[in-house]
Amino acid sequence: MEKERSNDQKHQNKQTKNSEELSESKNSSQVSTSFAFQQQFRRNSVQNQTTSERREVSVTDSSSFLLFAQIIVCGTLFGIATILLWQLPFSTRFRNRLEPVASMPVQQDELECSRTCRIQLVESIAQNLTFPVEYSQQPALSTFSAWNILINSAKNSLLIAAYKSSLRGKHVLGEQALKNISFQGEKMFEALISAGLDRGIQIKMVENAVAKDKGDNEDGNSLAKRGVLNRRVLNLQKIFNTGVMHSKVIVADNKHFYLGSANLDWRSLTHKMEMGVLVQDCPCLSRDLARIFEIYWQASEKKCAKEVQRMIQQMPPAFYNSQKPLAIFDGENNKLDVYLSASPRSLNSPRRSWDLNDIVEAIKNAKTFILIHVMDYFPMFLYTQKGKYWPPIDNAIREAILRGVKIKIISTALHFPNKGLGFLKSLEVLGERHSGGSVSVVS
Known part of the structure; x- marks a missing residue:
């Protein structure tokens, strides 16, 4: 009995330490999934690039690699970054071909996926x-x-992971809300009803709990009560004493999916700037994303961290990761190596890549410029009793400046603007004092 108590205490101390290392923040204490592309071209210059005014994707003549990262730069136990590590299809010869890992035999369906997968950027632009x-x-x-x-x-199934479900404007604006304000969300609500009730599509939803703002979970509840879908809530606060489920995922028939920043919310369709990817005819990646969803689904029934850890150990490993990506060929026969990564590590199945490692590695590989578009820039623990600097991403950016990389950052500085602007000003000063690198900030 004493031995068991000792083991439990050690586990608790370890868990407490992990919580302190990656503690919760409002914007990034989140479960996430990410999407990564790798490619080797004749030129080895690497760019880390998000969007500027339109959040559109572009590259310069000096490079053939693009990194889009919508990074929420806060240190938390459940930190999310919706990440796209993207190689654009250019008519460029490869200097080297990335060979598949010998110990991981190529499946027949992988060969099919390599030719059929279609990936495109999608976005929301605020009205007017x-x-x-x-x-x-x-x-x-x-x-x-x-x-x-x-x-x-x-045709058969939909899997939905959502931080919130507020598709109809009435939950925020009242019953007299003008439908034209939230009309796209209303259409999505009706489309889900039609899919679940009229067409008999099996729909499963995992939604974050507990709701933060008014109306956040209302439409998920409503759809479940109508029999449209089977809904569970994932309360990471209850399980780990910290964190939220912040992924935004829709998987159709284990063949197509959306992964991005947009909440299942009318405002994410017509009143905010959002970005993501639509992936079609790609069962290999879709099944891998479904495995991440299944972790959310199973974890929603667990009561404590130990139960979740035992569950994770029994989950099947990730199909693909940074060491063993899925090879996809575009119309010009350019090879893109693709994989999904996720956060936090405590919910990652074996062989799943971790978001933070990928973000830092991409920044470290940047040679020319880095463009970053974030809601807030807070490289610190905001929601702990004692504020503490959280350096991994901030340090990587500073090192890039010293290497001569030119960096542009767009941040809304919506929450705690004095703190956020202070960190951004610090980066600007570093850029001003270094002859090669530079930092431009728009907030």
Whole structure:
């Protein structure tokens, strides 16, 4: 008995230590999934790039690699980054071909996926927001359109992971809310009802608990009560004493999926800037994302961290990771190596890549420039009793400046602006005092 108590105490101390190392913050104490692409071209220059005014993707002539990362830069136990590590399809010869890991035989369906997978950026742009002509020529597919494609084309199943479900404006604006304000969210609500009740699609939803703001979980509850879907809530506060489930995922028929920053919320469709990817005809990646969803689904029934840890040990390993990605070929026969990563590590199955490692590695590999678009920039523990600097991503950015990399950052500085702007100013000063690197901040 004393031995068991000792073991439990050691486990508790270890868990406490981990919580202190990666503690919760409002914006990034989250469960997440991420999407990564790797590619080797004749030129080895690497770019870490998010979007600027339109959050559109572009590259310069000096490089053939693009990194998009919507990074929430806070240290937390459940930190999310919705990440896209993306190689654009250029007509460029490869200097080297990345060979598959010998110990991981290529499956027949992987060969099929390598030719059929289609990946495209999708985005939400706030209504009445206009841009210069040069940024408006080829707008990306809208988040609304991407969700419509997935929900309305589903034949058998839909898996939905959502931080919130507030598709109808009435939950925030009242019963008299004008439908034209939230019309796209209303359409999505109706599409889910049609899929679940009229077409008999099996829909499973995992939603974060406990709801933070008014109306956050109302439509998930409503859809479950109507018999449209089977819903569970994942309360990480209850299990780990910290964290939220912040992933935004829709998987259709284990063949197509959306992964991005947009909440299942009317405001994410028409009133906010969001970005993600729509992946079609890609069962290999879709099944891997479904494995991440299954962890959320099973964890929602657990009562404590020990139960979750035992469950994780029994979960099947990730299909792909940074060491063993899925090879995809575009229309010009360029090879892209793709994998999913996730946070936190405590919910990652064996062989799953961790978000933070990928973000830091990408920043370290940048040679020319880095573009970052974030809601807030807080490299610190904000929601602990004693504020503490959290350096991994901030240090990587500072090292990039010293290497001569040019960095541009867009941040809303919405929460705790004095703290956030202080960190951003610090980066600007470092850039001003280094002849090679530079930092430009728009907030």
